[in-house]
Structure formats: structure tokens, C-alpha cells
Amino acid sequence: MVYSIRDVVSYLDRIAPQAYQESYDNAQLITGNLEEKVTGILCALDVTELVVDEAISLGCNMIVAHHPIIFKGLKSLTGKNYVERTVIKAIKYDIAIYAIHTNLDHVAYGVNKKICDKLGLVNTSILQPKREILSKLVTFAPKEATEKVLKALFDAGAGEIGEYSGCSFLAEGTGTYTPSFKASPHKGESGKPHKEPETRIEVLLPSFLEKKVLNALKTAHPYEEVAYFFQKLDNENQLVGSGMLGHFDYPMDEIEFLHHLKTSMNLQVIKHTALLNKPLKKVAICGGAGIFLLNQAKSAGAQIFITSDIKYHEFFDAENQIVICDIGHYESEIFTKELLVELLSQNFTNIALYLTKIVTNPITYL
Numbered sequence: 001m002v003y004s005i006r007d008v009v010s011y012l013d014r015i016a017p018q019a020y021q022e023s024y025d026n027a028q029l030i031t032g033n034l035e036e037k038v039t040g041i042l043c044a045l046d047v048t049e050l051v052v053d054e055a056i057s058l059g060c061n062m063i064v065a066h067h068p069i070i071f072k073g074l075k076s077l078t079g080k081n082y083v084e085r086t087v088i089k090a091i092k093y094d095i096a097i098y099a100i101h102t103n104l105d106h107v108a109y110g111v112n113k114k115i116c117d118k119l120g121l122v123n124t125s126i127l128q129p130k131r132e133i134l135s136k137l138v139t140f141a142p143k144e145a146t147e148k149v150l151k152a153l154f155d156a157g158a159g160e161i162g163e164y165s166g167c168s169f170l171a172e173g174t175g176t177y178t179p180s181f182k183a184s185p186h187k188g189e190s191g192k193p194h195k196e197p198e199t200r201i202e203v204l205l206p207s208f209l210e211k212k213v214l215n216a217l218k219t220a221h222p223y224e225e226v227a228y229f230f231q232k233l234d235n236e237n238q239l240v241g242s243g244m245l246g247h248f249d250y251p252m253d254e255i256e257f258l259h260h261l262k263t264s265m266n267l268q269v270i271k272h273t274a275l276l277n278k279p280l281k282k283v284a285i286c287g288g289a290g291i292f293l294l295n296q297a298k299s300a301g302a303q304i305f306i307t308s309d310i311k312y313h314e315f316f317d318a319e320n321q322i323v324i325c326d327i328g329h330y331e332s333e334i335f336t337k338e339l340l341v342e343l344l345s346q347n348f349t350n351i352a353l354y355l356t357k358i359v360t361n362p363i364t365y366l
């Protein structure tokens with residue numbers, strides 16, 4: 001089967017919806033034609049000129065990267081910096097660039113889960129679940145149309161709660177209405193009050209799917225005027241959010257764990273605060289810059305917090321309550337390219353997938 005760039009983008013958007021990215025982010029298709037056929041995909045953490053050259057040499061016309069090459073709008077493309085030169089080269093050689101950034105950070109099987117797997121952590125959970133990203137749909141359907149409407153809602157993405165699908169609440173009742181003389185009622189007659197046995201249907205859905213689910217509802221529903229309402233929920237979504245909490249199978253000595261961390265993540269150096277001199281049981285993780293999660297890590301009972309890009313004064317906030325480790329931004333996310341290959345290979349078995357061999361870390365160590 002031949003796949004288009006649109007097919008790949010659609011799949012990745014189901015895995016890590018663009019709606020879950022942070023407001024400052026630019027996770028999307030940055031260059032490329034959605035209708036082009038995919039000849040191969042190169043997976044990378046960053047996109048640079050050398051990475052584009054590598055894609056060309058491998059015969060790949062698509063790069064899937066964690067970090068967007070463009071964060072803010074470009075006002076010109078003259079090649080005056082590495083961003084412009086990279087974009088120019090990608091366009092010149094018809095290379096599509098797709099960025100899957102904070103949206104991949106925020107899903108339960110994303111960047112932070114990959115780190116937890118590398119460290120052998122178990123019983124993982126989102127450290128700071130997102131709120132206000134769920135909605136409830138309430139609608140009413142005649143009894144004979146209930147199953148058809150439910151199927152349409154489920155097919156559109158509603159009714160999923162954690163590891164359960166097809167979730168709904170149904171209640172039997174009676175709907176009343178009086179059609180006007182311009183109406184074409186499914187049941188009843190114009191100008192006459194009518195009572196109809198109906199089912200009240202309630203389903204949960206991600207808020208960004210409201211429009212899609214509503215279209216599905218109206219298509220499947222037999223009434224010309226469909227009664228419904230959406231309600232925004234304050235619920236936490238336990239499968240979407242920032243950071244991750246993991247556990248050891250058994251308590252681990254701090255020094256032993258730091259050596260394990262250094263080996264597992266292929267680190268040259270770890271910057272960390274004073275040790276607590278007690279066994280470690282819980283670890284908080286945030287790939288990339290995650291010091292904003294320090295209080296959540298403490299509240300969750302983590303004895304150690306692993307992240308990057310920590311400022312000098314922020315290390316003081318450990319206050320002998322937790323060990324803070326800065327392992328470097330590149331180092332904390334380098335295995336994301338492996339994750340991308342794993343995710344893509346689950347759906348595209350006949351597309352050539354490659355891991356970049358280019359080291360894009362701008363930082364070197366003496």
C-alpha cells in the first residue's frame with residue numbers, strides 16, 4: 001500500500017493530537033505537500049541542514065521531529081540563519097517536516113513514558129494531569145435510533161475513558177414537541193403536540209472533537225432538529241498532562257540509581273542537589289525543561305526529580321526534600337526518535353523508517 005504524507009500526519013495526530021500542544025508550540029506539518037506519497041521517513045529530535053541532507057541521501061521525503069524547526073513566524077527566507085537555511089533546503093528538495101512536540105510530551109505513552117521505560121520504572125502515571133480538556137455531550141434520540149446514534153458518536157471519538165471505549169449513560173424518557181407547519185417531523189404531525197419515547201444519551205469526549213462529534217450526531221440522527229448540549233468539564237484527564245511519576249520494583253540506593261541513570265540515558269554528566277541519604281522508591285520525570293513541576297513532584301512523594309534546563313537558583317528549591325537532577329535537554333529527549341520509529345512502525349509496516357545518525361546537540365562537554 002502507498003501512503004501519503006496526509007496519512008502519516010493523520011495517524012500521528014491521533015497518537016498525540018495537536019490540540020494537546022502548549023500555546024507557544026508549533027507542532028504541525030511545517031513544510032511539505034499533504035498529497036505527496038511517502039518514500040521514507042527519517043525520525044529525529046531536531047531538524048538541521050545536516051538532517052535534511054541525511055534524509056535526501058536516504059531517499060526519505062519526510063522528516064518527523066520532536067522539536068519544530070520554526071517556533072515563530074518567519075518574515076523572510078534569505079538563509080541568514082540555520083532555521084531559514086534548513087527550511088529553504090527542505091522546500092527545495094521537497095522534504096516534508098512534521099513536528100510532534102509538547103503534544104507528544106503530554107500523552108501517557110509519550111516522551112516521559114519512554115524515559116521511564118529506559119530506567120525500568122513501573123506503575124507510571126501522569127504527574128500533572130490536564131484539566132478542562134474534556135466535554136460531555138447530552139442528546140436525545142428516539143428508541144429505534146439509539147444504537148445508530150451511539151455508533152456514530154463512538155466512531156467519531158466519543159465515549160473513551162482511559163482504557164475503556166464505547167462508554168455512555170442511557171436513560172429512557174419521553175420527549176415532547178409540536179412541529180410547525182413548515183417542519184417535516186420524523187414522528188408526529190404538523191401543528192399537533194406529540195410525545196415520543198426517547199433515550200437520553202450522555203458521552204464524554206475530548207473537547208477538541210466537539211465539532212466532529214456534532215457532525216456525526218446530526219448525520220446519524222433521524223430528527224431534522226436535534227436536541228443536544230455540550231458541557232465543559234473540570235475533570236482531570238489522567239492520560240494527558242505534564243511529567244510522569246514512576247516507581248521502582250524495590251527501593252534503590254541513591255548513588256546506585258544515579259549510576260543507573262547515567263548508564264541508561266547515556267549521560268556524560270548529571271547535575272544534582274544534595275542526596276537525602278535514604279532509599280528511593282518514587283521518581284518524577286519531565287523530559288526537556290520541567291522545573292515548573294517541582295512542587296507536583298514533591299506533593300506526589302517523589303524522592304528524586306529528573307529534568308533539564310534548571311537555573312542555578314532553582315536548585316535551592318529542593319530544600320532537602322527531594323533530589324533534583326539536571327541531565328541536559330538533549331540527553332533527556334534523545335530517545336524520542338526511537339519512540340517515533342516505534343509508533344510509526346505500528347501502523348506503517350511498508351514505509352522505510354530511519355533513525356537519524358546526526359548528533360544535533362549544540363552543547364559539548366570537556
